[in-house]
Amino acid sequence: MCLSFLSQSVHIMTLRTWRERVEHFLKQEKFTEALSLAWSFHEGTAKAVVGLFGDPVKRKAVVADKMVEVLFQYVERWLRRCPEGKVQVLEQHFQDMVPVVVDYCLLLQRVDLLFNQIYSKLVENPVAKGVFLESLEPYILSERIGCLTAPVMRDLLSYFQENGMMESVEGCLVHMDITNLDIQQVVRMCWDNQLYDAMIYVFNSGMNDYISPMEKLLQVIGPPLQEGKPLTDEQVVMGNKLLVYISCCLAGRAYPLGDIPEDLVPQVKNQVFEFLIRLHSVESTQEEVYPFIRTLLHFDTREFLNVLALTFEDFKNDKQALEYQQRIVDILLKVMVDNSDFTPSQVGCLFTFLARQLAKPDNTLFVNRKLFDQVLEFLCSPDDDSRHTERQQVLLELLQVGGVVQFDEGRLLALAEKAEFYQICEFMYEQKHLYDRIIDCYLKDPLRKEEIYNYIHNMLSLPGYSPQDKHTARRKTLEHIKELVTINPAKTAELVSGHFTGEVDSIISALQDDYLVFQLMKNLLDPSEGPNPQMLAPNLHELLVGLLCRFCPCQVTPFLQTTQHYRLEETIE
Template sequence: MEGELSGVPEDEDAHSSSAGPQRDSILAAVDYVEVEPGGEVIDDKEFDIPQVDTPPTLESILNETDDEDESFIPEDASLLNLETIDTYSCDTSSLASSDSGDRTHLKRKKRLQDAFSRHGSVMRHSLLKGISAQILSAAEKVDAGLPTAIAVSNLIAVGTSHGLALIFDPNQALRLCLGNTAVGAQYGAISALSINNDCSRLLCGFAKGQITMWDLASGKLLRSISDAHPPGTAILHIKFTDDPTLAICNDSGGSVFELTFKRVMGVRTCESRCLFSGSKGEVCCIEPLHAKPDLKEHPITQYSLLAMASLTKILVIGLKPALKVWMTFPYGRMDPSSVPLLAWYFTAVQNVVNPMLAFCRGDAVHFLLVKRDESGAIHVSKQKQLHLHYDIINFTWMNSRTVVLLDSAEKLHVIDRHSQEELETIEISEFQLVYNSSHFKSLATGGNVSQALALVGEKACYQSICSYGGQIFYLGTKSVHVMLLRSWRERVNHLLKQEHFTEALALAWSFYEGKAKAVVGLSADVSKRKGVVGDQMVEILFQFADRALKKCPEQGKIQVMEQHFQDMVPVIVDYCLLLQHTDLLFNQLYDKFSENSVAKGIFLECLETYILRDQLVGLTPQVMKDLLIHFQDRNMMDSVEACIVHMDVTSLDIQQIVLMCWENHLYDAMIYVYNSGMNDFISPMEKLFKVIAPPLSAGKSLTDEHVVMGNKLLVYISCCLAGRAYPIGDILDDLVTQVKHQVFEFLIRLHSPEALPNEEVYPYVRTLLHFDTREFLNVLALTFEDFKNDKQAVEYQQRIVDILLKVMVENSDFTPSQVGCLFTFLARQLAKPDNTLFVNRVLFDQVLEFLCSPDDDSRHSERQQVLLELLQAGGIVQFDENRLIFLAEKAKFHQICEFMYERKHQYDKIIDCYLQDPVRKEEVFNYIHNILSIPGYSTEEKMSLWNKAMHHMEDLVSLNPCKAADMVAIHFSEQLETVITKIQDPFLLFQFLRSFLNPRGRGCAAEDGGSIKPQLGRGPRNIRHLRPDLGAPCADCGWRGTGGSAESRGAHLGRPREDPGSGRDKGCRRPGARPGDRGRRCLGAPEREQTGLPSEAEAVPATLGPTRRVQKRFRKSGEASRLQPRAGAAQGKPRLPRAQHQRESGEEG
């Protein structure tokens, strides 16, 4: 093996012979690389390479207008005839590329529309025309063969299938041609290339396993290495490390070797060491960690890390100071044809910069963060993963946030690593990308490789894609292409060239806010960034406005013109407001739009949205004037009012706006202008009172407009007293107390400023009371809640209460309902625990006398209802209860009497209240049943009510015989004879007994729709002798009584026996039945749907409500109640209800 003699490393020699430019980027390097005197130079005449008069610089090419819309056409069309170029090299193009051919019109990029609309064009594509043309020329003229590999540093090296290495400078001029076709015939195609950091050395790996090193300054061959790895295998990868004397190679046997270059006594040598044997698992991808010059001192660089990917796992090893494996990461099942990929990048995680290794295979990308701890140990931690829906064949870091992936369908995917969002998709199949399949199959040495490695090689393109200085170079079979991230300004301008102004503004705004992805060329300083982008957006806005006016259809329907400007003007307004350039909006831009009447109208109308959202609070006087005129002309006064209440009106002509608002009935806007423009909270009330007071004082009906004004006045007063601005917002904190006091003082004025001699006192309170007593008192009640801790406000409360009493009690203009509202309001205030109001009790007595006046029968129910609300609100404490009852009885206020008797537990007297009330008298049955059934009442209370009901039995029967019969069956069945004796009228007795014995047979079902309980089967022993036929079931309805023979069963409700003449059963002959009604429910049967007197489990409450409410609903079952005597029944005491009665069983009670 070459280099067995030990010696000093070759560092000095390597550096001393370097004459190449030291630059960070191809774009930055625009000067020619000087050729060292005496070095080998390509003779253009010898190789017949065409001369380029003025070779274009790479920078100029990359800055050319985008070539996306044109196909690649070489300068010399004859160069496309490549049929006889290669006679012994293998095809290097992919299946996806080979079918593209020499198409005249190729669609360069097919982007996803959604990503494009959000991010614009992120990547810029350029064709390196000079290099592409010279590759084709070399293939044609000197039989250089097709391109097979590319390496880029400050120079561009392209290897060919005939063993030549073409070196181009940054201006795309051919600098060197290394090797010749004879060498190519011996060594085969160049399969791998690598340029060292200082661009002084080039390593070439060949398909037959040979390795050569060239001096890029002189073009001299420095080393030819044939024994660095086992013979018969192709070089798949060869990589310089950051140490110029150390390189790594990977062959088609899957082995990895370390190459150490030395120079001993002028003799260059190379020592080889096997790092990984292919017998342990074939490695098909290697990647040493390279650090930029500013990161050379990073502590992790001293380990000279190398990442290797085999078909089953990845390894991270350190070559220095001694060989050590730092990490092994096996991956699970993968598609065997998928390509393993590795890529390093230094990135900041938690403000600490460390290298991150990206590993891809199949559709997954793993990110591994490599850190060194204080002890010197290397730790590798997994970061967020990417899971994609396509097979990845190349991975490239653009920066720490943006990566570019190439899938097996030859589509580029630009991905934001943090959000995992796909920013752009570009199809590059027209590049006719070179693939390394033949080298992975080692065809040049007989194909002695494993089947697994050959399968991976189908998609391998390691040597045809490389990145340098933020650019990605793609080697095609006939051309070289560059992709790089566009700068932020380029991305915006790219959209502007296509007249996509809305998208350009949206993209620029994302740069302005710092939310854009894949950003290039912007300062990290927020203020600087916003300044630069903001200026650019202002330029775009002017361009957009000019285009909107220029492209406006000159003829056609007005709707077409309106739609044209509606698509553009609001966008311009939106971004002006976002940039806070209202001066620009209302001056230069507004002047532009004013040239077109349609555009001007759309501009003014679109302002409404921003004003209502409080995004625009001020307009210039000219714009405000035009806005009001425009809306008035189109009868859009509601929009005017909505806008005014959201604007700062201090800079406007307030008197003009107030006049306009008043003339157009814009009361909200008028009040707002007075309040916010002049801090005047009284004048709006004076203007409104002047309009609504005269008709109210004259007793005239109000118009709809008057009602609207009155309602707004009440709401306005409520807002002022609550510290709220009208119609929206809040009053300034330093004005809240002042406004409350001003409003109170205004309301309690003795007279208005322009009072007539006959004006009554307190005109404003009087007007509001006449307008809506209840709502005005509600406003005061809410205000009193807020004034608990304000001493002066407490004084206002007492004063206004005194005024209310004076106005309403001493005046006969108010209805009982209005007076009752006042005293209900007072009763609630007085009932509060922290009450400070004082009201003379005599006034309550006067109100009571007024409401209970027996001489006035008008509004009887209204008076009673008002007094009832007053009592329920707590006013009861203001009255003598005995006198209240006396007056209520005298006035026939039966509900008031019921309320008072309920408080005194005199439930028996409530029966009289119901019987004497023509409206509610039938509710007495429910009331009696509730008291006797619901727990919670004492025995004495129930007994007194029971006796009272017995006393009024004849009255109850005359009221409703059916309900009375139900009530007796439940609560008075043991005293039936006494009940009968109480009913003196024979006809009433007949109706009662008929209903009691046959409740469904005589119309009770129809009458009893509002009864209080399902009808009961009658079962007491003391009535059985009256109807011995009861108890047998009806053949139609199944109703069962308590006894009787089969003969009597057939006679139930006229149920006939079978007609002997027809031999057919004619059905149940109930009243109203039709022939053939057999099977229908008999009206004599106890239906579950019908309701009668409830049991103790389901008592129905009385309508009024003071009685105790029902606890549970009666279960609607087919079972009726049966009666159970309570203790003492044998002594003749009345019996209270108990359990149920099974009518199916015929069981006796």
């Protein structure tokens, strides 16, 4: 008991107050240690604390005042003891101090202290000022700092601009409250330095202006597109940003990040719709054209239509928006159908988009079916051999999304056959269950002949086809067996082995060409594939021996050595 009492007495005698413990570090100029210890008192995590209020609010206020005092001492001491030498040495000196000061000011929620009293001391030293301004970037990007005082903001932008750190300018601007800046000046700086994300953000956040950025970007990419000139890399970047920006506006998202204020969303969406349908009269083939939509369609048809598709879905219950949608569709048709400078792929994208919209059960859009007929003729034009594959693929995609209901099927099939669009014919035959005609499509299509074997195999082996369908496919296959062997004897042999073992004799007769028979039989009776019980008829092996003697004598002996399914006397003969 005496030892315990003595131990407690010694502990009380050696225990210092919290201020003394902080001062102990300050006397040794260990400022980071002093701040760290003080913060533990502020948060109530330090042990054996004497001299602090039990009330957390009062405790934090007392410690915070002391930490502010320490921060000032830290900054003043570091400014006084600047080392001599190269700039890099000075930069390192302040890099050891500035982030610590910024961190604790933010922890204490004293940005006023940071940007007024402390910054006013640091600006006296150019190196310290630069280190401080650069140190703010990660805090801004992580949104720990969202608002700067006007002088600090101006200094930050000027410093980054003077040092060629324009990416940093853009990165910081789009994360900050910029209402205390000269908006027009910042816009000019962003435009001159191709900081398009920041420019859009400044217009949106600084002036609630969502249309001017579109106009500025279109003024650059519009003229070369309308004149048929290639875009520069920079213009391509602008065009891509424009499409993404429009998409964000119509979806209620801020660009390049975040969300548009909820109370502004309907207004912004309507403004963008009105912008898209705005009519400008210009002299061009004696007609009125719609340069905004035309420019966007020319730049990236598919992406622009994807943007519209998402928007139409978002606005399907909005009566005014439905009226806008119909007007936009009318403009799309006028711009693209009446102009010959769009490719088949671009035209096809438009009508695929329209077919998707028209196929929806709640569709309210109207498109004259005669326009679909015009597009069908355009894509199936027999006088245009160029872009054959592209035109067929475009029409196929259009049909696959439900566009077939927009056409007279008989006329569609007739035009497709005339244009040699065999994939289109296959699509139509599939719907009508005319599977034997699909086999003809594969045989006629130079790009897909080799795919016919898999198609026939699937027809004859997979469920889902009626006995009559399979019978028709077998008959059609046997009708074209000579052509099939000519294209690929090995794959034909696989088909025969799997599905036509009972018709081998009739197939041999139908080939009417000894060399084709040789090609088929060589693959059919290949010993390396293992014995096939249904192909062991001796006369077939003897037939192949005779054909080997004629067309490949060097293979006769190896064949006789590796198979035993022949009669000796007949083979010798």
